[in-house]
Amino acid sequence: MSLLVVGTVAFDAIETPFGKTDKIIGGAATYASLAASYFAPKINLVGVVGDDFPQSTIQDFNNHNIRTEGLQIIEGEKSFFWSGRYHTDMNSRDTLDTQLNVLANFDPIIPDSYQDCEFLMLGNLMPKIQLQVIERLRKRPKLIVMDTMNFWMDMAMDDLLKNISMIDVLTINDAEARQLTNEYSLVKAAKKILNMGPKYLIIKKGEHGALLFHNNEVFFAPALPLEDVFDPTGAGDTFAGGFIGYLAKTRDISFSSMKRAIIYGSAMASFCVEKFGTERIMNLDSDELNERIQEFIDLVQFDITLV
């Protein structure tokens, strides 16, 4: 039984008020699988890179128990590249450059050894590719979590809605929830989205935390207030990876377990933003993680006994 993570594995170049990077390792599946690796015992990665992608990073993945048989390396082509600049508030950014490269013809291949997939994380990708992954799994996973973005709502809404009807957990941000439903109220937006198919909806609000909706229940996980948010790139993917990684570890997909999973995802995201790229989440130890979880407990726990 395993966790399958599908998404971009890429290069990023990032500018923030704190500095800028040359090409560094990025991509939704990179962040999600690294974050999940602190919980899930076995992770299978599906993605595509060019022959410019460093073998040392693939080795890093393997060292995190991330199997890369499903990571296609296309000879003579380049990896997906994204470049962006963040504003002071770190919530808004400008895309400076996007080079699809190998992603333009990505045909996700699921190796036979991946077919025992119990948990599936569909990172942000063209909806048709996300659908191919679902269709190519011979057995429906126990839990499918899908991330997406506003770009696909503009460009491929019908495909996206089809996927949304087939999955268990959708993760989007607050602006995307509003765009998807034409509702300003997130509570109303959530009701509409849950009616589209998913049993669970996670609305990510960046520095303002995340909301988990399920039937008529709602759970809120805060973001940890940090002295500095150094680089928010990958925080949402890291959050999703920590979330599904924790569920894959415990194999408990009850609402209480999902609450815990969101706290673990939020903790992983709080590490992610402390340094550029994957630097901070590449090497965490369990003491650091436990301390961070304790900070989340201290941040929101209070004792009121109603009589």
Place this chain on the structure above:
Amino acid sequence: MSLLVVGTVAFDAIETPFGKTDKIIGGAATYASLAASYFAPKINLVGVVGDDFPQSTIQDFNNHNIRTEGLQIIEGEKSFFWSGRYHTDMNSRDTLDTQLNVLANFDPIIPDSYQDCEFLMLGNLMPKIQLQVIERLRKRPKLIVMDTMNFWMDMAMDDLLKNISMIDVLTINDAEARQLTNEYSLVKAAKKILNMGPKYLIIKKGEHGALLFHNNEVFFAPALPLEDVFDPTGAGDTFAGGFIGYLAKTRDISFSSMKRAIIYGSAMASFCVEKFGTERIMNLDSDELNERIQEFIDLVQFDITLV
């Protein structure tokens, strides 16, 4: 021993995407003392109105155990009036009209019967007037909570900083915390503000909840996700009133008690925004309040046991 609430008692005219009102009862001290009245046994109000202010509202105050000996009624003059229009996001608003009227020459008189003040809520007012209140109390209260706004940072920063150095708890919103310190990070802003004097700082983030800072500790209280925010006017004052009202009731000003107080304040604010003006907080019963508190508990509580 009692709670003293000082601030505006006024008329508002409000436009939101849901409708508009004629002149209705408003003012920081109105919202704060009504909210506090569900907790604190005895509330003393200090403020000023004109002879246009309805006697029936003063009766409403008295019915909520809010004493009005310190509410000056200036014959031949008009009450403070504010008019504003909210945008769709309900977080931003335009002021359409401000008429100071009686507030222009407000000289806060503290009746002898108010001198047993143990808890003091200084609602948003000109800093010099807030200071007069502190100076006119013969004995320093056990706890002074002060609210203010960006306008005074622009117009009377020196006076404001003097007040901030004399109080126990400052409540401001996130934009104001940034303006006061020139720090974008709220954690850094909080450190600077705590160095200015107050032992506690509450940063209000509207629909995104509130942060309580004390020494190196931080507590986060969410806002309740609501289907509709009908009218946000007075939510911050209602929050502050619920907060200090709970502390005045329990007379416990430990950090744990402040956490509970913030949850009660948040619950009161969540009622406030459900209807125009003071309508919703004028008549609450204890069952409604307990149900709302339970919603806050369910919203954020999770069980993670670290080993």
